[in-house]
Amino acid sequence: MIERHPMDQLLREDRIPHIWCSGCGLGTSLTAFMSALQDTGISLDNVSVVSGIGCTGRVAGYVKLDSFHTTHGRPIPFAVGLHLANPSLKVVVFSGDGDLIAIGGNHFIHSARRNLDMTIICVNNFNYGMTGGQGGPTTPIGAKTSTTPYGNFEFPFNIPHLAAASGATYVARWTALDARRLRKSIHEALMKRGFSVVEIISPCPTLFGRFNRQGTGLDILNSYREQTVIQHGADPAKVGIEPGGKIIVGKFVDIERPTFLDVVNQGLKGKFGPPVEKPRAEELAIPSVDE
Amino acid sequence: MKIVGLTGNDAVAEAMRQVDPDVVAAYPITPQTELMERFAEFVSDGIVKTELVLVESEHSAMSACVGASGAGSRVMTATSANGLALMWEMLYIAASCRCPIVMTVVNRALSGPINIHCDHSDSMGARDAGWIHLFSENSQEAYDNTLQAVRIAEHPDVSLPVMVTLDGFIISHTLERVEILEDEQAKKFVGDFSPKYSLLDVQNPVTMGPLDFHDFYFEHKRLQVQGMENARHVVREIGKEYGALSGRDFDYFESYRMEDAELAVVALGSAVGTARGVVDELRDEGKRVGLLKLRVFRPFPRREIVELLRGLKAFAVMDRSNSFGSYGGPVFSEVRSACYGQGLELPIVNYVYGLGGRDTTFEDIRRVYQEIEQMASSGKAPDDIRFLNVRE
DSSP states (O other): OOOSOTTGGGBOGGGOSOOOOTTOSHHHHHHHHHHHHHHHTOOGGGEEEEEOSSSGGGHHHHBSSEEEEOSTTOHHHHHHHHHHHOTTSEEEEEEEHIIIIIITHHHHHHHHHHTOSEEEEEEEOSSBTTTTOBOOTTOOTTOOBTTBTTOOOSOOOOHHHHHHHHTOSEEEEEETTOHHHHHHHHHHHHHSSSEEEEEEEOOOTTTHHHHTTOOSHHHHHHHHHHHEEEOTTOOGGGOOOOTTSOEEEEEEEEOOOOOHHHHHHHHTTTTSSSOOOOOOHHHHOOOOOOO | OEEEEEOHHHHHHHHHHHHOOSEEEEOOOTTTHHHHHHHHHHHHTTSSOOEEEEOSSHHHHHHHHHHHHHTTOOEEEEEOHHHHHHTHHHHHHHHHTTOOOEEEEEEOOOSSSOOOSOOSHHHHHTTTSSOEEEEOSSHHHHHHHHHHHHHHHHOTTTOOOEEEEEETTTTTTOOEEEEEOOHHHHHHHHOOOOOSSOTTOTTSOOOOSOOOOTTTHHHHHHHHHHHHHHHHHHHHHHHHHHHHHHSOOOOSEEEESOTTOSEEEEEOTTHHHHHHHHHHHHHHTTOOEEEEEEOEEESOOHHHHHHHHTTOSEEEEEESSOOTTSSSOHHHHHHHHHHTTTTOOOOEEEEEOOGGGOOOOHHHHHHHHHHHHHHHHHTOOOSSOEETTOOO
């Protein structure tokens, strides 16, 4: 008999039960992240998780890792400070679309531009779930939310395109249905040098799903089965999500680019003393069990 | 007039519906969100003609409000806590550009630690931004204050932004009996807005927000002070006019059973309702106690408040926020400072209460009256700040 859940050592049990609704994709997203983290073999003492505000923002409080729950929109700037103060840490920003792309959108593009070595996990549920399902910058045209009762009139961001155009070295998108592919993708993102971004399309049956008559969480996962198309290497500019259209998932970007610290260390080499070296991925990793 | 059951958020949304502002820019934050959701429904249903823009942050919300106000529009918005904090830069710009924006602040504790419940640390932190501050005791006052705020802000002698506050959850999410003016009455009361200067007045071009160095910055700030000073009489006049219309007079404060009171508490926001009940109980027990509810915090009515406190033997000032390192919270500092120089040397004590939504009960307020009773008999006030209902 199994007495302990395999994820227990990574969760703060005193914070459980969590606040997430039944049918939400956040449980799958967090499980995929923690499994991927275990797969990488990175010492948990070297991992730090930063979240902002929102449903996804609760992750920093639930993981039994060094973590920080920042204010709304600011997990990336906080993570930048954390990374620069201790470049040997594996810094993961785990937050939602409203937090990272709306109020924190400026930090997202500028950290990608600088290519800071960190992993961004962005759970996209197309609305502000925590505050009652208002429309935001990822809400598809025409979608109903509590502030757009007759449908949204604003064009949404295409997150992979935004990340790629801003300079991210790794960009992937999966849905909460793709639990195993997501786990593998997060593993890759964690091991990638540079600004790596994994977008997770997640059901929000309580709000966005209800406003748009998507049914239960299970119904939404089933709809992903119908709607998603895996297209590795797809042009990020062409993976925007449109109402009734296909959701293109896969790994879109996996490139090499010097990181911010690479450039700083190169530029200042020999001028002030020994450079700050980040351990290479292979030094941190142990081989993973592939699916 | 009609009587309806409304939460504080709904009551303000109703007032906004009647005002029908030209532009509203907002971003979601608990506990303000329901207010804007309700208003978004009015916009979507064509009940108001407002241009509603749901921007990407509160900083953008207040920036858009300043732009729209500069263009000569009637502008409203709403926020809470960290949303207000993120607006900080633009709060000062709004006041210095003399933009008569009306903003509802649903009071919530400012992080950190993260907390979504009520205290006044958000709006009290913005007390020096140059905004007029009106506090509400209940949903009714949140509605009444919102309508009056439009008139106060747009008065040509004032031309300053106004924030109307209501306590998060305690008022914002509680269903209460609210008297709503007929739409025609409300619209007639707020009237039309015709700004003196407008960016869209192409016959008289103006520039807003340019550099203003040591040559004129000081004079402009002095004029801003004068606008705030002028608000003193404007707040009163509009309170009286609104009273004639609604049957509910408004002044800087409301004194409750203060006629022959020897002991009193000065408070603002929803805690006043609790204190009112305690005063009634203590009066039944034969104690000569009263209550002073402060409604206007900026401009602070320093002369008038001292006149009301003069007959007492001792009193307490309640603060729902800290001013770290200061002797007392913001309300206490104002009241105590007002007493000095006006010949009022009474024992005064400051109570900090209800931080982060900590409940304040009848028993808690009763303890405050007990302590000031002891102060009155000893003639001495404690020289430390008191914290009500906290583990130490």
